[in-house]
Amino acid sequence: MLKELGIDEELEKLSKQVEKEIQNQFEKMEEISQKNSLKVLGAFQDCNLQESHLNSSTGYGIDEAGRNKIEEIYAKVFKAEDSLVRAQLISGTHALAITLSAILRPNDTMISITGAPYDTLQTVIGCVENPSPSSLKSYGIKYEQIELIENDFDVQSIQGRLEKQDVKLVEIQRSRGYSTRKSLSIEKIEKIIKKIREINKNVIIMVDNCYGEFVQDREPIEVGADIAVGSLMKNLGAGIATSGAYIVGRKDLINLCAERLTSPGIGKEIGPSLGQNTQFLKGLFFAPQVVESSVKTAIFASRILEKLGYDVEPKFDEERADIVQTIKLGAEDKLVKFCQGIQKGSPIDSNVIPIPSEMGGYEDKVVMAAGTFTSGSTIELSCDGPIREPFIAYMQGGLTYNYGKFGILKAIQEMK
Numbered sequence: 001m002l003k004e005l006g007i008d009e010e011l012e013k014l015s016k017q018v019e020k021e022i023q024n025q026f027e028k029m030e031e032i033s034q035k036n037s038l039k040v041l042g043a044f045q046d047c048n049l050q051e052s053h054l055n056s057s058t059g060y061g062i063d064e065a066g067r068n069k070i071e072e073i074y075a076k077v078f079k080a081e082d083s084l085v086r087a088q089l090i091s092g093t094h095a096l097a098i099t100l101s102a103i104l105r106p107n108d109t110m111i112s113i114t115g116a117p118y119d120t121l122q123t124v125i126g127c128v129e130n131p132s133p134s135s136l137k138s139y140g141i142k143y144e145q146i147e148l149i150e151n152d153f154d155v156q157s158i159q160g161r162l163e164k165q166d167v168k169l170v171e172i173q174r175s176r177g178y179s180t181r182k183s184l185s186i187e188k189i190e191k192i193i194k195k196i197r198e199i200n201k202n203v204i205i206m207v208d209n210c211y212g213e214f215v216q217d218r219e220p221i222e223v224g225a226d227i228a229v230g231s232l233m234k235n236l237g238a239g240i241a242t243s244g245a246y247i248v249g250r251k252d253l254i255n256l257c258a259e260r261l262t263s264p265g266i267g268k269e270i271g272p273s274l275g276q277n278t279q280f281l282k283g284l285f286f287a288p289q290v291v292e293s294s295v296k297t298a299i300f301a302s303r304i305l306e307k308l309g310y311d312v313e314p315k316f317d318e319e320r321a322d323i324v325q326t327i328k329l330g331a332e333d334k335l336v337k338f339c340q341g342i343q344k345g346s347p348i349d350s351n352v353i354p355i356p357s358e359m360g361g362y363e364d365k366v367v368m369a370a371g372t373f374t375s376g377s378t379i380e381l382s383c384d385g386p387i388r389e390p391f392i393a394y395m396q397g398g399l400t401y402n403y404g405k406f407g408i409l410k411a412i413q414e415m416k
Helices: 009-021 023-046 065-078 092-103 119-125 155-162 186-199 251-261 277-307 332-344 401-415
Strands: 082-086 109-112 142-145 169-173 204-208 227-231 245-249 311-313 325-328 366-369 382-386 392-396
Touching: 009 023, 009 277, 009 401, 023 065, 023 277, 065 082, 065 245, 065 277, 082 251, 092 119, 092 169, 092 204, 092 227, 092 245, 092 251, 155 186, 169 186, 186 204, 227 251, 245 251, 277 311, 277 325, 277 392, 277 401, 332 366, 332 382, 332 392, 332 401
Parallel strands: 109 142, 109 169, 169 204, 204 227
Antiparallel strands: 082 245, 227 245, 311 325, 325 392, 366 382, 382 392
16 A cells, blocks of 8 residues: 555555554544543633634734734633744744743753753854853853753752752753653652742743643643743744744733833733734634644654664653654664655655755754744654764654654665
């Protein structure tokens, strides 16, 4: 059946065997998806979403009803006091930069308690060689980090550091980024937030929620975080939103972020939606199902590549905290070939051959495969990795499980 894709009979046979082995994991994900679907539908109904809210604005977008309704719905879904959901937030990194710049002041201290943050956020903070003159450090903001211990928080070091009562913000990165550590479950985040509050009730706890939304049935604000940030190019856009990011949390912090995004004294009052209201709402509506498909794709990839002898993380039967699947390929040529295979299995630009290249915000060359309907949409099947040992492929997305499975098989066939 898969000959049309160039998949040989041996690999197709292995694929069918793997699908039988992972059915229990699929059923668990389907249950989570149902809970999150009910959460989204309930928010749409409780907030009284109307057809008129699909209408958009241009120009200043002063107090636009549709945009305001979207932000009301996001706050409801995340159980937050307020939210900022804008097309003007270009990416997750941009939303994180806005949030940190809004909250922190010169001589304030922020600490990451999940080790080094994602590469582009390191550039925002300025904890890299030759930091940007626009980085947080250039404005006198102090940065420290505490490493994880065996893929969990170092409670003793975190509490010891917070006892000094001079930390303004604690940053938690839920997903692994370009690291080899495990992504962090909501349960682990909940435990560390309780430990932090034992020592300091006032420190601001920010969660980088990218890649984690709707993978579990609770979100960071529900377990005590003050603010959470993510991209609509990932889970919550569901491949339908064509731009944007979100910030959810305490109302006073959201106001600060809005004033940083627009201007002081104006904040959330302006910002045209530029035709995005329907895409934002439809993306959120489809997100639980699309995240389910993405996780199923990752589970399939994990099991079949493990059977082929590769070191994968997470294993197919482990609890998932995000949509990212890593495959340690061990050699540059295998990493490049795997990404090229993902590209060949994509619906868009399937004839394009990805090669490693320099990218803004990254220290190493990066190879990226993403034949996506929306440029940079990592909820659609995509794969990338920095050209550095041990040459790990970071795979995520899959708008439907079948399309995701086809892409994985094409990537494996390309390596063969």
